[in-house]
Amino acid sequence: MIPVGFEYERPDSVAAALALLAEHGEGATILAGGHSLLPVMKLRLSAPEIVIDIGRLTELNYIRVDGDGADSHVAIGAGTRYRDLVISDVLAAECALLPAVARTVGDPQVRHRGTIGGGLAHGDPAADIPAAVLALDGEIVLRSPRGERIVPITEFYTGVFSSVKEPDELLVEVRVPRTGATGWAYEKFTRRSNDWAIVAVSVVTLPSGRRQLGLVNMGGTPLRALATEAALEQGKSIEEAAALAAEGTEPPADNAGTPEYRRHLVTVLAKRALKTASA
Numbered sequence: 001m002i003p004v005g006f007e008y009e010r011p012d013s014v015a016a017a018l019a020l021l022a023e024h025g026e027g028a029t030i031l032a033g034g035h036s037l038l039p040v041m042k043l044r045l046s047a048p049e050i051v052i053d054i055g056r057l058t059e060l061n062y063i064r065v066d067g068d069g070a071d072s073h074v075a076i077g078a079g080t081r082y083r084d085l086v087i088s089d090v091l092a093a094e095c096a097l098l099p100a101v102a103r104t105v106g107d108p109q110v111r112h113r114g115t116i117g118g119g120l121a122h123g124d125p126a127a128d129i130p131a132a133v134l135a136l137d138g139e140i141v142l143r144s145p146r147g148e149r150i151v152p153i154t155e156f157y158t159g160v161f162s163s164v165k166e167p168d169e170l171l172v173e174v175r176v177p178r179t180g181a182t183g184w185a186y187e188k189f190t191r192r193s194n195d196w197a198i199v200a201v202s203v204v205t206l207p208s209g210r211r212q213l214g215l216v217n218m219g220g221t222p223l224r225a226l227a228t229e230a231a232l233e234q235g236k237s238i239e240e241a242a243a244l245a246a247e248g249t250e251p252p253a254d255n256a257g258t259p260e261y262r263r264h265l266v267t268v269l270a271k272r273a274l275k276t277a278s279a
């Protein structure tokens with residue numbers, strides 16, 4: 001299919017991108033890697049009047065440790081591509097879950113084009129990175145001409161493909177805690193190696209010692225396995241805790257599996273991931 005006609009702008013700074021967003025309002029759409037937006041436009045599910053291409057803004061491409069002492073965290077620019085997450089020495093040392101998850105996204109072409117900001121903003125419940133950022137208790141930094149606000153990812157998603165991001169806001173940064181090189185695991189179940197997850201589970205150990213689990217494709221938004229986490233806090237075994245991983249979920253039915261199949265699968269993947277993270 002061919003998209004509906006649209007105007008195209010390629011601003012040379014974040015400030016210029018924000019000015020264009022403010023000028024065009026809901027008629028404008030941000031283009032980052034384009035791997036989710038362009039298919040949606042070709043299917044005519046989205047028909048923006050103007051596409052604002054931020055794909056070459058190097059000021060949105062960084063991975064670094066910000067802040068001091070207990071307040072420090074890893075800051076990742078929204079324009080950072082999955083491939084840059086995979087090869088980052090900073091992430092390997094400071095938050096090794098993220099490169100492991102990014103390594104499973106699509107194929108090399110997708111990982112070289114797709115961005116962490118695009119993946120988070122798009123809000124596909126089958127996407128890998130949002131559930132990992134949820135397990136990490138990450139934060140999303142949104143900027144608009146009105147200023148900047150920091151939204152905990154627990155409050156970011158409102159439904160399938162929807163979030164609290166306003167039309168004039170740009171997702172500029174993702175913040176995650178410094179969880180280190182160990183104590184994590186990612187179990188992604190697919191039919192073929194480059195596929196989207198049928199179900200996936202990330203586990204991470206926070207600096208407090210608490211283990212948190214992010215679930216992919218178990219509802220309309222990324223979800224945490226809260227009952228499993230509570231059981232672990234109470235000292236229950238991995239087997240007992242993992243058996244609760246489907247509690248509170250509403251998995252979809254599609255040609256990859258029924259909700260019942262996904263509810264079973266998530267307990268198996270949670271057990272595997274918890275065992276790997278604890279090894």
Ligand SMILES: Cc1cc2nc3c(=O)[nH]c(=O)nc-3n(C[C@H](O)[C@H](O)[C@H](O)COP(=O)(O)OP(=O)(O)OC[C@H]3O[C@@H](n4cnc5c(N)ncnc54)[C@H](O)[C@@H]3O)c2cc1C
Nearest residue numbers: 030032033034035036037106114115118119121127128171
């Ligand atoms: C063949 C194929 C396989 C894939 N497999 C997987 C997979 O296994 N797992 C997975 O998680 N994903 C997968 N994807 C999706 C891929 O990861 C997406 O490209 C990515 O999630 C979206 O990032 P993007 O930079 O391409 O965003 P775009 O497509 O450019 O944008 C997506 C949406 O986010 C908005 N947006 C982008 N950046 C910003 C920003 N900074 N601020 C505000 N809004 C913004 C856009 O306006 C648009 O609505 C696959 C895609 C393809 C084509």
